[in-house]
Amino acid sequence: MDKVLARGSGTPTPRPRARTALTLAAAGVAVFAVTVAVATSASAGTTLGSSAAESGRYFGAAVAANKLSDSTYVGILNREFNMVTPENEMKWDATEPSQNQFNYTNGDRIVSHAQANGMRVRGHALAWHSQQPGWAQNLSGTALRSAMTNHVTQVATHYKGKIYAWDVVNEAFDDGGNGARRDSNLQRTGNDWIEVAFRTARTADPGAKLCYNDYNTDGQNAKSNAVYAMVQDFKARGVPIDCVGFQSHFNPNSPVPNDYQANLQRFANLGVDVQITELDIEGSGTAQADNYSKVVKACLAVSRCTGLTVWGIRDSDSWRASGTPLLFDGNGNKKAAYTSTLNALNGGGTTPPTTAPPTTTPPTTAPPTTAPPTTAPPTTPPAGGGCTATLSLNQWQGGFVTYVTVKIGASPANGWTVGLTLPSGAVITNTWSATPSGTTGTVTFRNVDYNGQLGAGASTEFGFQGNGVGPSGTATCTVR
Numbered sequence: 001m002d003k004v005l006a007r008g009s010g011t012p013t014p015r016p017r018a019r020t021a022l023t024l025a026a027a028g029v030a031v032f033a034v035t036v037a038v039a040t041s042a043s044a045g046t047t048l049g050s051s052a053a054e055s056g057r058y059f060g061a062a063v064a065a066n067k068l069s070d071s072t073y074v075g076i077l078n079r080e081f082n083m084v085t086p087e088n089e090m091k092w093d094a095t096e097p098s099q100n101q102f103n104y105t106n107g108d109r110i111v112s113h114a115q116a117n118g119m120r121v122r123g124h125a126l127a128w129h130s131q132q133p134g135w136a137q138n139l140s141g142t143a144l145r146s147a148m149t150n151h152v153t154q155v156a157t158h159y160k161g162k163i164y165a166w167d168v169v170n171e172a173f174d175d176g177g178n179g180a181r182r183d184s185n186l187q188r189t190g191n192d193w194i195e196v197a198f199r200t201a202r203t204a205d206p207g208a209k210l211c212y213n214d215y216n217t218d219g220q221n222a223k224s225n226a227v228y229a230m231v232q233d234f235k236a237r238g239v240p241i242d243c244v245g246f247q248s249h250f251n252p253n254s255p256v257p258n259d260y261q262a263n264l265q266r267f268a269n270l271g272v273d274v275q276i277t278e279l280d281i282e283g284s285g286t287a288q289a290d291n292y293s294k295v296v297k298a299c300l301a302v303s304r305c306t307g308l309t310v311w312g313i314r315d316s317d318s319w320r321a322s323g324t325p326l327l328f329d330g331n332g333n334k335k336a337a338y339t340s341t342l343n344a345l346n347g348g349g350t351t352p353p354t355t356a357p358p359t360t361t362p363p364t365t366a367p368p369t370t371a372p373p374t375t376a377p378p379t380t381p382p383a384g385g386g387c388t389a390t391l392s393l394n395q396w397q398g399g400f401v402t403y404v405t406v407k408i409g410a411s412p413a414n415g416w417t418v419g420l421t422l423p424s425g426a427v428i429t430n431t432w433s434a435t436p437s438g439t440t441g442t443v444t445f446r447n448v449d450y451n452g453q454l455g456a457g458a459s460t461e462f463g464f465q466g467n468g469v470g471p472s473g474t475a476t477c478t479v480r
Contacts (some may be wrong), residue, residue, distance in 0.1 A: 012324055040418035048327075049082030051345035055300060056352045058083040058307035059345070060122065062278065063470070065089050065106035067317065068113055072332045074356070076313050078117050083164065085122040085277070085309050086110045092126075093133040095155050099147065111162050122309065123163040125170035125213065126152045127197045129184030129459075133374075137185070145189040146398040149200050149465065153429065156204035165209035165243055167277070168201045169194050179226030194230070195239050196401060200465065202240040203430030213245035213277055217256030220266075231270050245277035248295060251323060252283055256291050261298035268304035273352070278306040281321030281337070289340035293328070296341055300349025307338040317414055385411040389418040389477040393470045400470030401424075404434075404445070406477060407459040418445045418462075420475040426468035434462035452480075 023054055047396070052059035060083025067073045077084070088094055096102050100361050114121050127148055139147055154370040174182040189308065194212070201210050212231065217224035219264050227244065234241045244267050250256055257263070264274045276299055281291045299305035311320040316330035327338040392403040406416055421442045428436060434445040451460040 018240045045346050047340075048080045048342060051342055052307065053082060055345075055349050057299070057305070058120065060084055060119075060307060060309035061313050062087040062309065062311045063110055063113075063313075064317070066110045068109065073313055073317070076328060076332055081119065083120050083122060083307060083309060084110060084114045085124050087124075087311075088131070090125070090155065090159075091125055091131045092128065092136060092151060095132045096136075096151055097133050099133075099135050099333065100150070102154055102158070111159065115162070116373050120164040121159075121162060122275075123156075123159060123166040123208070124277075125167040126155060126201060127168060127186060127193075128170040129182060130171070130184055132185075140185055141189060141259065142398060144185055145193065145196070147402045148189070148193070149196060149399060149429075152197055152200045153204045156201050156208070160205045161207060162260070163205060163208045165211050165275070166201055166205065167213040167245055168210050170213045171196050171215065172212075173214060173217075173223050173226050175223060177222045179222040179229075181226075192401075195234070195369060196465070198234070198240050199401075199463075200430065203400070203465075209242040209273065210240055211243040211245045211273075211275065211277075212241060213247065215247040215249060215278070218246050218248055218250075218263065219259045220263050223240070224263060228267060228270070231267065231272060235270055235272070241272060243273035243275055244410040245275050247278040247279060247311075248276050248280075249311070249320075250281040250291060251325075252287070256281075256294045256298075260295070261301055264298060264302045264305055268302050273304045273306045274299075274302060275306055278311040279308055280311045280318060280320065280323075280325035280468070284324055285336055288325075289336040292337045293344045297347070300344070300347070303350035303352055306352045330429070336449035385409050385479060387413060387416055387477040389420075389475040389480050391420070391471060391473075391475055393472050399465070399467050401463060401465045402470050403461055403463045405459055405461045406454075406476065408456060408479065411479075412456050413452070415455050415480035416447050416454070417478050417480075418475050419443070419477075420445075420471050422466070422471055423469045426466055427469060428464050428466040431464040434464075436464065439466075 045054060048059040059081060061077060061081045063077065063084045063412055064087045086107055087114075089110055095104060095107060111121055136144065136147055147351070172182055172184070172187070174180050181191070186193050198210055201208075214223070214227060231241060231244060233239075246264065267274050269313065276295060279295060281295075283291070294433055296308065299308055310326055311329075312326050314328045314330055314332055315321055315324040315326050318326050327335055327341060330337055386409045388407050390405045390407070392405070393400060404418060406418060408416070418434070419442065422440060426440065428439040428443065431445070435448060437444040437446075445462060445464075447460075451462070454460060
């Protein structure tokens with residue numbers, strides 16, 4: 001989150017978050033300094049993390065790599081939290097300061113500290129209109145789309161197997177009250193950019209949960225309704241999305257909304273986890289403590305609310321430090337808000353389901369593209385047995401996504417195979433809902449386990465993404 005929300009006027013007022021400077025590994029000394037503090041064992045129910053774990057949840061904090069040498073900071077981190085989110089160290093400008101030149105030093109340092117102390121990691125954030133490096137800000141259209149997919153692939157692949165959940169896309173909707181997408185350089189690459197980012201992330205790190213994250217969506221309003229509609233659409237079409245993050249930045253002029261729990265629940269009812277991702281509440285004393293308690297109790301009441309993260313540890317670490325919004329004061333002392341939070345966690349709640357994200361994307365109907373299908377899909381089943389395969393191409397400079405609709409003829413099928421030839425130089429980088437025989441030249445795609453057996457006249461679809469020029473001709477289709 002990088003906004004202070006002046007909610008009394010209904011308009012968010014931008015203010016940059018204090019940024020963690022990108023530390024280059026000159027001489028490779030400071031950035032690889034070993035953190036000497038170790039986790040302190042605690043009885044269940046006496047710390048935030050252990051109390052949350054009793055109901056199957058996590059309690060995390062946003063962490064800055066340059067503060068891991070602060071013994072007070074690390075002492076609280078290791079004692080209280082069982083999830084960490086790198087505050088700035090995994091964002092685009094930090095991880096890819098020059099195009100195709102990646103720097104993971106500070107992100108790796110946080111991950112290593114988490115692993116050494118029994119904590120998990122939320123990755124934040126793969127695609128975002130803000131905190132882009134200068135070279136990306138200067139791109140547009142197809143060049144930017146290709147750069148985005150490459151960035152998502154490279155970063156998610158680097159951390160594959162080490163991330164509990166990724167904020168794949170961050171803050172893509174505007175605050176105008178009309179539920180529109182934010183007018184950003186990424187949005188101008190095509191309305192399907194969010195879908196492409198999620199599909200790319202699933203391929204790069206199939207074991208991580210994939211989340212959409214935003215602010216000003218904590219209650220039901222035009223913005224949260226728009227996010228809801230997007231998630232509903234993604235779930236209906238099999239776009240891989242596992243969770244929605246609610247940043248939950250509150251202040252006295254914008255307290256926890258009365259429908260906070262109900263809003264979390266309606267998203268959970270779509271079949272996604274919900275997470276409180278950047279919680280901080282400006283204020284002090286009883287009022288602040290009560291608001292923290294309200295947020296925790298709302299999460300505990302929603303079975304698919306899997307955890308909470310506060311955006312910082314001590315008030316002095318906060319991007320809005322003057323509002324004293326966190327659970328520990330600047331000296332590291334527990335505040336009244338800490339006690340109310342711990343008490344709420346110890347009050348118990350529902351148990352989240354233990355489901356893992358799918359490693360392949362479920363069957364889908366045809367997703368929207370920025371380019372129309374190159375041929376019209378058949379309206380009737382092909383005569384006799386067999387099947388037909390129809391291509392729909394979304395092309396940009398240097399890359400493409402192709403969607404293939406497979407329609408079965410008059411006889412049922414126990415499996416299908418689609419063959420096509422890629423143009424010279426085209427390379428497939430990821431595929432969903434099918435298994436390819438290769439990545440270049442003539443490629444055959446076979447059904448996966450869930451979309452092979454199809455009745456007469458039924459249809460399914462699969463897709464693939466690649467570099468170069470995508471196929472636009474006809475494809476062969478056979479059934480088994």
